[in-house]
Amino acid sequence: MDIAVEEIAGGITKVVLRGRFDTTGAVVVELPFNKIVTEKRKIMVDLSAVSFLASYAIRVLLVGAKIVNGKGGKLAILCPENNVSKVLKTAGMDALIPIHRTESAATAALES
Amino acid sequence: MSTLDARRLVLRNDLAELQRLAGWIEDWARRDVSPDTSFALALCLEETVANVIMYGAAEHDRLEIVVELERNGGTLVARVEDTGRPFDPTRVPPPAAAASLAEAKVGDLGIHLVRSFASGMTYERRNGRNRLTLRFDESQARLSG
Numbered sequence: 001m002d003i004a005v006e007e008i009a010g011g012i013t014k015v016v017l018r019g020r021f022d023t024t025g026a027v028v029v030e031l032p033f034n035k036i037v038t039e040k041r042k043i044m045v046d047l048s049a050v051s052f053l054a055s056y057a058i059r060v061l062l063v064g065a066k067i068v069n070g071k072g073g074k075l076a077i078l079c080p081e082n083n084v085s086k087v088l089k090t091a092g093m094d095a096l097i098p099i100h101r102t103e104s105a106a107t108a109a110l111e112s
Numbered sequence: 113m114s115t116l117d118a119r120r121l122v123l124r125n126d127l128a129e130l131q132r133l134a135g136w137i138e139d140w141a142r143r144d145v146s147p148d149t150s151f152a153l154a155l156c157l158e159e160t161v162a163n164v165i166m167y168g169a170a171e172h173d174r175l176e177i178v179v180e181l182e183r184n185g186g187t188l189v190a191r192v193e194d195t196g197r198p199f200d201p202t203r204v205p206p207p208a209a210a211a212s213l214a215e216a217k218v219g220d221l222g223i224h225l226v227r228s229f230a231s232g233m234t235y236e237r238r239n240g241r242n243r244l245t246l247r248f249d250e251s252q253a254r255l256s257g
Contacts, residue, residue, distance in 0.1 A: 023130050023162050054158050055222040069213045083151040090228045091221045096213045
């Protein structure tokens with residue numbers, strides 16, 4: 001599991017996750033991810049290159065969204081329609097965290 | 113019921129074992145399992161085994177977790193047996209939908225995911241072991257759309 005951070009236009013921090021976001025992967029990214037959500041206010045989490053998502057990964061995303069939301073910031077997920085997206089929807093995350101199919105839609109949501 | 117193909121993996125209650133489990137499923141699923149079924153199988157087994165590892169025993173107690181897979185025509189059957197404390201996931205109620213992000217409860221999603229991604233789930237306690245049987249019907253597209 002890899003995590004890369006990039007600052008993009010609009011004051012948005014893009015967090016790109018790659019690989020299997022399983023229990024093992026979630027344990028690896030939990031600490032760096034928590035640091036980002038604590039420091040930044042507009043965050044796009046790109047799951048396009050994530051091939052697998054487990055409940056522990058959802059916990060990491062949900063805790064992150066709660067932290068950002070709690071300080072008046074925004075967190076959006078970028079995720080194409082696939083099994084990872086189905087896991088997010090089954091877990092009810094689509095009602096809590098905005099999930100966008102394209103980077104431009106995610107950017108527009110974060111800038112609004 | 114004819115069993116065409118079966119395989120067995122024995123794990124300890126250590127989170128590092130989840131990687132071994134994932135590799136094993138991937139090898140197995142490479143043989144004529146659709147990508148969607150392979151994903152559902154990997155997700156359900158990861159969640160089930162992670163639950164046993166995290167909650168099945170007191171910290172220093174050793175557990176044995178046995179995972180078996182078999183294919184029967186268009187159906188895959190996965191069985192997870194463990195020597196941990198009795199736990200019936202089929203009796204766990206589905207999580208309540210949260211009204212807002214602030215109110216959303218963290219955790220308790222694993223069993224809900226298993227119930228949603230498997231075609232069927234049955235539990236029995238036998239000879240001091242938990243035994244969970246998960247069924248995946250290849251012909252039936254789960255959660256399509």
